[in-house]
Amino acid sequence: MKYNTCMRAAIWLWLFSIATAQDAPAPYLQVPSHRQLEWQKQELYAFLHFGPNTFTGEEWGRSQSRPDIFNPTGLDTDQWAKLLAEAGMKGMILTAKHHDGMCLWNTSTTAYKIGNGSWATKRVQTGLDIDVVRMAAASAKKYGIKFGVYLSPWDIHRDPAMPKPGLKGTIYDEPQIFGDSSPGDYNALYVEQLTELVTMKLADGTPIELFEVWLDGASGSDTVQTFNWTGFRDVIRQHQPNAVMWGHQGPDARWVGNEDGFTLPTNWHTISRTQDDVHYSGEELELGVRDGRYWTPSESDARIRDGWFYHADEPSKSGAALMDMYMKTVGRSVNLLLDVPPDPRGLIADIDAANLKEFARLRNATLDRNVVTPDLKTSSSSVRAGDMDSYGPSRAIDGREDTYWAMDDDESTGWIELDLDTVYCVDGFIVQEHVALGQRIGGYTIDAMDNGGTYRAVVSNGTSMGYKRIDLLDKAVETSQIRLRITRANAVPLVQNLQVLGSRNCTGR
Numbered sequence: 460m461k462y463n464t465c466m467r468a469a470i471w472l473w474l475f476s477i478a479t480a481q482d483a484p485a486p487y488l489q490v491p492s493h494r495q496l497e498w499q500k501q502e503l504y505a506f507l508h509f510g511p512n513t514f515t516g517e518e519w520g521r522s523q524s525r526p527d528i529f530n531p532t533g534l535d536t537d538q539w540a541k542l543l544a545e546a547g548m549k550g551m552i553l554t555a556k557h558h559d560g561m562c563l564w565n566t567s568t569t570a571y572k573i574g575n576g577s578w579a580t581k582r583v584q585t586g587l588d589i590d591v592v593r594m595a596a597a598s599a600k601k602y603g604i605k606f607g608v609y610l611s612p613w614d615i616h617r618d619p620a621m622p623k624p625g626l627k628g629t630i631y632d633e634p635q636i637f638g639d640s641s642p643g644d645y646n647a648l649y650v651e652q653l654t655e656l657v658t659m660k661l662a663d664g665t666p667i668e669l670f671e672v673w674l675d676g677a678s679g680s681d682t683v684q685t686f687n688w689t690g691f692r693d694v695i696r697q698h699q700p701n702a703v704m705w706g707h708q709g710p711d712a713r714w715v716g717n718e719d720g721f722t723l724p725t726n727w728h729t730i731s732r733t734q735d736d737v738h739y740s741g742e743e744l745e746l747g748v749r750d751g752r753y754w755t756p757s758e759s760d761a762r763i764r765d766g767w768f769y770h771a772d773e774p775s776k777s778g779a780a781l782m783d784m785y786m787k788t789v790g791r792s793v794n795l796l797l798d799v800p801p802d803p804r805g806l807i808a809d810i811d812a813a814n815l816k817e818f819a820r821l822r823n824a825t826l827d828r829n830v831v832t833p834d835l836k837t838s839s840s841s842v843r844a845g846d847m848d849s850y851g852p853s854r855a856i857d858g859r860e861d862t863y864w865a866m867d868d869d870e871s872t873g874w875i876e877l878d879l880d881t882v883y884c885v886d887g888f889i890v891q892e893h894v895a896l897g898q899r900i901g902g903y904t905i906d907a908m909d910n911g912g913t914y915r916a917v918v919s920n921g922t923s924m925g926y927k928r929i930d931l932l933d934k935a936v937e938t939s940q941i942r943l944r945i946t947r948a949n950a951v952p953l954v955q956n957l958q959v960l961g962s963r964n965c966t967g968r
C-alpha cells in the first residue's frame with residue numbers, strides 16, 4: 460500500500476515535469492509592445508513631404524515665405540492614397556509641419572499656417588476644406604491605408620538664431636520662443652500642436668487614428684532646446700494608444716542610422732539608450748544592441764528622389780533600385796518609410812507613380828512565390844517536450860503568427876527539415892523569428908539537398924533573424940529538401956515562419 464502511494468507520487472511528479480516542460484517558452488528579455496508588433500507588420504509605407512518648400516524649391520525652408528506661397532493647382536489627396544494602396548504600401552505619413560514651421564492643418568497655435576494663404580481663402584469661399592492633414596487622413600481611410608503625421612520639433616519660425624526678414628512687420632512675425640534660454644516655453648507650444656493633431660477628427664466627426672508620429676531629430680541651428688520627450692509621449696499615448704512614436708532612438712521605434720535605404724546585415728531590435736541619452740552614431744543605430752535594454756526596432760527613411768520635397772529636375776528611382784532598397788531594409792527586419800513627395804500641383808508625379816507600380820510588381824514576382832504548403836513533411840532535431848502538436852516543425856510552415864517550432868529551454872541550436880515533395884527551382888527564403896517573445900537568434904544557415912543526397916549551404920552567413928529576413932540566392936538551385944539550422948541563439952530559438960521561394964523548374968532562368 461505504502462509502496463503504491465510512492466509509485467503513484469512518482470508518476471504524478473513525472474507527469475507534472477512533462478506538463479511544466481510543455482509550458483510555452485518564457486519571454487526573453489525585452490519584447491515588443493502590441494503597438495510595436497502591429498507597426499512592424501506594416502513593413503512598407505510612404506512619407507509625403509509637402510508644404511512651402513514644394514513651391515520654393517527648398518529642402519529646409521528658412522521660414523521667409525508667407526502662407527500665399529502654398530498654392531497647389533490641382534491638389535488631390537485621394538490620388539496619393541489610391542496610388543499608394545495600389546502599390547502595396549500600408550500607410551502614409553504627412554509633414555504636418557516641417558522645419559520652416561508652416562502648419563498644414565487649421566491650427567490655433569500660430570498664424571503661420573496654409574489656412575491663412577490665398578489658396579485657402581479661395582477654397583473657403585467655395586466651401587472646400589483647407590485642412591490638408593485632415594484631407595489626407597480622410598483619403599487614407601477611404602483607400603484602406605494607415606495614416607501618420609510628422610511634426611518637426613525644430614521650428615525655424617520660432618528660433619531666434621534664424622533671422623526672418625521676410626516676415627518682419629507681418630502677422631507672421633511671432634514670438635521667438637525656441638531654445639532653453641529664450642523667453643517662453645516652446646515645449647508647451649509643441650504639446651499644443653501635437654494635441655491638436657492627435658485629437659483631430661474627420662469632417663464627419665470620426666476620430667483620426669494615427670499609426671505613427673514622426674519626431675525628427677534634425678536641427679540646423681546652435682540653439683539648444685531641451686525637448687520634453689516624456690511629455691510628448693504622454694500626449695500621444697493618451698489620445699493615440701496605437702501610435703508608434705518614432706525618434707532618433709525611440710521611444711517606440713528608432714532611426715536606422717542613415718537616409719539611404721539600407722542597413723547592415725545584422726540588425727537587433729533592441730538598444731540600450733532612450734531619447735534623453737547621448738545619441739548613438741549611425742552605425743550603432745544600424746546594428747542595434749544585442750540583448751539591449753529597450754525594444755526599439757528601426758525604420759529606414761529613404762527617398763524615391765534625391766530630395767525630400769519635390770524638385771522637378773530630380774530623377775526618380777527605378778522599380779529595381781527601390782527593390783534593392785527593400786531587400787536591404789525590409790529584408791533585414793527594418794521597416795521602410797519611402798518618401799514620395801507631391802509636386803506643386805499637389806499630385807504624385809506620373810514617373811514616381813510608374814516606378815512605385817514597377818516596384819510593387821517586382822516585389823510580387825520575387826517574393827510571392829512560396830512553394831511551401833502546410834501539409835508538407837517536416838522533421839527537426841528535437842521538439843519542445845516532444846509536443847509535436849504545439850511546437851513541432853510543422854508549426855513553422857502553418858502560416859500562423861501565433862505558432863512556432865521550439866525545442867526545450869536548454870537547447871539553443873538545432874534544425875528543421877522540410878520535404879518539398881517534388882523538385883523545385885529554389886532561389887530564395889523568408890524566415891521569421893517569433894519576436895513576440897523576444898529576439899534570440901544570432902546565427903542561421905539554410906541548406907539545400909543536391910541530386911546526390913548531400914546538403915549544401917546556400918545561405919551560410921545568416922546572423923540576427925528577428926521579425927523577418929529575406930535571403931535571395933545569386934544562383935537558383937534544384938532541390939526537393941531544405942534544412943534550416945539555427946547555429947547561435949541566446950535562448951531557445953522560436954522559428955515562426957519558413958518560406959521557400961521558387962518555381963517548378965529552372966527552365967528559362
Ligand SMILES: *[C@@H]1O[C@H](CO)[C@@H](O)[C@H](O)[C@H]1NC(C)=O
Nearest residue numbers: 565566567574583588589590
Ligand atoms: C479653422 O479653425 C477655427 C478655429 O480655430 C475655426 O473657427 C474655423 O472655422 C476653421 N476654418 C476652417 C476653414 O475649417
Ligand SMILES: *[C@@H]1O[C@H](CO)[C@@H](O)[C@H](O)[C@H]1NC(C)=O
Nearest residue numbers: 566567569570574575576630
Ligand atoms: C491668420 O490666422 C490668424 C490666427 O488664426 C488670424 O487671427 C488672422 O486673422 C489670419 N489672417 C489672415 C490674413 O487670414
Ligand SMILES: *[C@@H]1O[C@H](CO)[C@@H](O)[C@H](O)[C@H]1NC(C)=O
Nearest residue numbers: 646650687688689690691693
Ligand atoms: C514635461 O511634460 C510633463 C507632462 O506635460 C510635465 O508634467 C513635466 O513637468 C514636463 N517636464 C519638463 C522638464 O518641462
Ligand SMILES: *[C@@H]1O[C@H](CO)[C@@H](O)[C@H](O)[C@H]1NC(C)=O
Nearest residue numbers: 547819820822823824826827
Ligand atoms: C501577386 O500577383 C498574383 C498574380 O497576379 C496575385 O494573385 C497576388 O495577389 C499578388 N500578390 C500581391 C501581394 O500583390
Ligand SMILES: *[C@@H]1O[C@H](CO)[C@@H](O)[C@H](O)[C@H]1NC(C)=O
Nearest residue numbers: 916917918919920921932933
Ligand atoms: C558569406 O560571406 C563570405 C564572406 O563575406 C562570402 O564570401 C560568401 O559568399 C558568403 N556566403 C553566402 C552563402 O552568402
Ligand SMILES: *[C@@H]1O[C@H](CO)[C@@H](O)[C@H](O)[C@H]1NC(C)=O
Nearest residue numbers: 884962963964965966967968
Ligand atoms: C518548366 O516550367 C515552364 C514554365 O513554367 C513550363 O512551361 C514547362 O512545361 C516546365 N517544364 C517541365 C519539364 O516541367
